[in-house]
Amino acid sequence: MLRFFAIHGGATCLPDWDLILTELNVATMVEDCGPYGVIENAAVAIANGRISWIGARADLPAGSATESRSMGGRWLTPALIDCHTHLVFAGNRSAEFEQRLAGASYEEIARAGGGIMSTVNATRAASADLLLEQTAARLDILRAEGCATVEIKSGYGLNLQTELKLLETIRALKNQAGISISSTFLGAHAIPVEFRGKADEYIDLVCDEMLPAVHEKQLADAVDAYCESIAFSVKQIGRVFETARSLGLPVKLHADQLSDCGGAELAAEFGALSADHLEYTSAKGVDALAAAGSVAVLLPGAFLTLGETECPPVALLRDRNVPIAIATDCNPGTSPICSLRTTMALATSLFRLTPAECLAGVTRNAAVALGLEQDRGTLETGKRADIAIWDIGHPQELSYWIGKNDLAELLVAGRTA
Numbered sequence: 001m002l003r004f005f006a007i008h009g010g011a012t013c014l015p016d017w018d019l020i021l022t023e024l025n026v027a028t029m030v031e032d033c034g035p036y037g038v039i040e041n042a043a044v045a046i047a048n049g050r051i052s053w054i055g056a057r058a059d060l061p062a063g064s065a066t067e068s069r070s071m072g073g074r075w076l077t078p079a080l081i082d083c084h085t086h087l088v089f090a091g092n093r094s095a096e097f098e099q100r101l102a103g104a105s106y107e108e109i110a111r112a113g114g115g116i117m118s119t120v121n122a123t124r125a126a127s128a129d130l131l132l133e134q135t136a137a138r139l140d141i142l143r144a145e146g147c148a149t150v151e152i153k154s155g156y157g158l159n160l161q162t163e164l165k166l167l168e169t170i171r172a173l174k175n176q177a178g179i180s181i182s183s184t185f186l187g188a189h190a191i192p193v194e195f196r197g198k199a200d201e202y203i204d205l206v207c208d209e210m211l212p213a214v215h216e217k218q219l220a221d222a223v224d225a226y227c228e229s230i231a232f233s234v235k236q237i238g239r240v241f242e243t244a245r246s247l248g249l250p251v252k253l254h255a256d257q258l259s260d261c262g263g264a265e266l267a268a269e270f271g272a273l274s275a276d277h278l279e280y281t282s283a284k285g286v287d288a289l290a291a292a293g294s295v296a297v298l299l300p301g302a303f304l305t306l307g308e309t310e311c312p313p314v315a316l317l318r319d320r321n322v323p324i325a326i327a328t329d330c331n332p333g334t335s336p337i338c339s340l341r342t343t344m345a346l347a348t349s350l351f352r353l354t355p356a357e358c359l360a361g362v363t364r365n366a367a368v369a370l371g372l373e374q375d376r377g378t379l380e381t382g383k384r385a386d387i388a389i390w391d392i393g394h395p396q397e398l399s400y401w402i403g404k405n406d407l408a409e410l411l412v413a414g415r416t417a
């Protein structure tokens with residue numbers, strides 16, 4: 001047991017910590033403490049997997065700790081959170097990528113039976129073992145660059161059996177990945193070929209069979225849907241969200257990615273955790289998100305890959321104080337990007353987010369987008385000790401370097417992941 005100096009002296013009941021980290025700088029990302037919530041020459045004390053003290057080293061109270069470590073002047077930030085991914089899929093769509101480069105549009109390919117449906121076919125045919133292995137490998141890449149929480153959606157099954165297979169893969173990963181996973185049911189992702197021209201009947205299946213089964217097996221933390229002319233209408237998704245609400249499941253939405261279809265307003269009407277993409281969202285949509293307290297999740301990887309030119313309404317989102325998160329949207333069609341750090345850099349160059357907004361977007365605001373803000377997203381007393389330790393000179397570097405992994409160590413609940 002190590003004793004820490006009794007700077008304030010005289011305490012009779014000294015705190016008892018598992019781990020003390022010293023010789024470090026912290027970007028706490030606590031709101032209203034400057035852009036990064038910086039504390040230089042800081043110390044962090046951890047007990048039972050949670051932060052039990054954080055502040056300037058000079059103010060560290062007397063206490064004892066099982067282990068003490070010097071961080072050698074490194075920077076600590078909240079561990080990163082990727083709040084929107086489609087990590088469970090089989091195959092890839094590099095051939096479609098080439099078609100798009102030759103001039104075909106994402107919508108044209110989807111209407112011709114490719115796009116999401118082509119990944120659905122590969123995923124239906126894949127074994128659970130293969131899906132688990134390939135998804136675990138993608139998760140490892142995210143963890144290696146500092147992610148301790150990752151959201152994963154189903155949505156490449158589009159029938160009960162395969163959607164359950166995907167959600168069970170996600171559940172298996174929750175137990176073995178060593179980082180936290182949020183599971184999202186995305187049954188209303190595309191109209192499967194067997195329901196072509198019968199989208200309402202597919203929505204019946206989602207509402208009457210899939211959602212109750214998913215809920216009964218406790219396989220989803222939230223429900224997502226894709227609102228677009230090549231997917232589902234506001235009315236159809238309204239039915240999915242009503243069912244989710246009746247089951248007590250929070251919702252989120254792929255909204256206004258290719259056109260303004262009133263997606264942001266729909267998400268807001270149901271008090272969604274987040275509305276995601278938002279390239280074509282109107283001022284009215286932004287106002288609705290602000291009133292509902294939903295997070296705007298921006299996905300620059302999809303914007304880049306689709307060659308999109310319409311930017312999400314960043315200035316309006318800022319003006320209306322809508323929290324902005326950013327995420328990889330890792331998927332084989334629109335965002336074959338398995339790096340949240342690269343996504344941060346893309347958000348600066350494509351959407352003109354500041355590096356501080358990018359870091360808030362993968363920490364504090366990403367936690368809100370997953371409903372986890374009580375537990376994660378900032379470095380504060382009482383929160384889980386999910387901490388990324390970086391070999392950098394300033395946190396703005398996290399949105400600056402591309403392809404350089406500055407992670408020295410990742411702590412999940414106070415332990416090296």
Ligand code: NIG
Binds near residue numbers: 226254257302332335
């Ligand atoms: O977030 N927009 C819909 N869903 C995914 C794309 C899925 C796919 O093309 O496979 C997205 O961009």
Ligand code: FE
Binds near residue numbers: 084085086254329331
């Ligand atoms: Fe997506």
